[in-house]
Amino acid sequence: MADPKAETKPDTKSRILDAALALFNERGSANVSTNHIAEALGMSPGNLYYHFRNRAEIVRGLFQRIMAAWAANYALPAGKAPTFRTMDTMAAGNFDIQWQYRFFFRDLTMLLAADADLAAQYRTNRDSGMANTQALLRHFASAGLMAPADKRTLEEITQLLWLVGDFWLVFRDAGGGEPAEADMDQGVRLFRRILAPHIIRDKSK
């Protein structure tokens, strides 16, 4: 019989990413060194460097996880037309991911400025994500769920959704007080507030 422990034990790379994520979220990524991460794991710095050459590589490893979570979150349900409920679910999923990886959104400007590779990945991902959002809005319009809108209107609604989608937590943080996972619900309501005036038939209700 196979040892179930051996099968489910996370590998060292994953354990390093998990520990880094917890410390980055708690202290901000700029205040956490690779030595802090190794220390939290009871691991020698040399062992950590065997897996990740520097902190930037760890951040990139966490961004790979974010992108995988986004890809799963934004995959359209197979075999049925998307509704506003689909979009609500995507919005809720987006804010869950944002909460889980909150260091990334808080430190975004600094992280992108410090790592051109990361910036390029983020931008490619955002460009294709915004194109997908526009395609979804065009689908809603052609399915009679949303009022027909010209190209610029769709572009601007998409910009607003993405601005809220990427920066709601940062905005919430800047207002002070301890942010909570429940604050992410307000992000979903802001998505709805942007869309509400354009909705003409809402099958999700």
Added chain:
Amino acid sequence: MADPKAETKPDTKSRILDAALALFNERGSANVSTNHIAEALGMSPGNLYYHFRNRAEIVRGLFQRIMAAWAANYALPAGKAPTFRTMDTMAAGNFDIQWQYRFFFRDLTMLLAADADLAAQYRTNRDSGMANTQALLRHFASAGLMAPADKRTLEEITQLLWLVGDFWLVFRDAGGGEPAEADMDQGVRLFRRILAPHIIRDKSK
């Protein structure tokens, strides 16, 4: 006859703030030390420290300027009722200020985390600013310019306006490419996009 040069020459404190602003905007505030600022002015570090004890005091000095610029921008015109044109003008002014002090908005999370006094000032200012925005929206509703809206709707429109108002440049930056002052015009259009569905009579047209 008084020497006009002596009267208009900016004082040393102002010159330090001007130089710091230029360097912060160009390199990010985290990458600029008080020594860099003194060097840019051809000033001894000791002379700079006579005016500002550390970089945090310089940032606070620049935030005083931002608050003064905001106060002038958001003062309602005396003796006449505000219209949506008033709000467009305020939005344009807001984004001009954001562009002029762009380091502050780019580095906001880090700056507020590093300085509790600055964070308290920012929050007091934001709270009263958001209350003013809601009062303006209530005025528009009672003047028949905007559809009547419940408390939560007004709160959420205000949150959206402020989110765009504080983070449009950061969102634009994260998308890559060199941002330009003209990009701020798109921020004004996003303000209009948030408000447009609620406007029922627009005297500014």
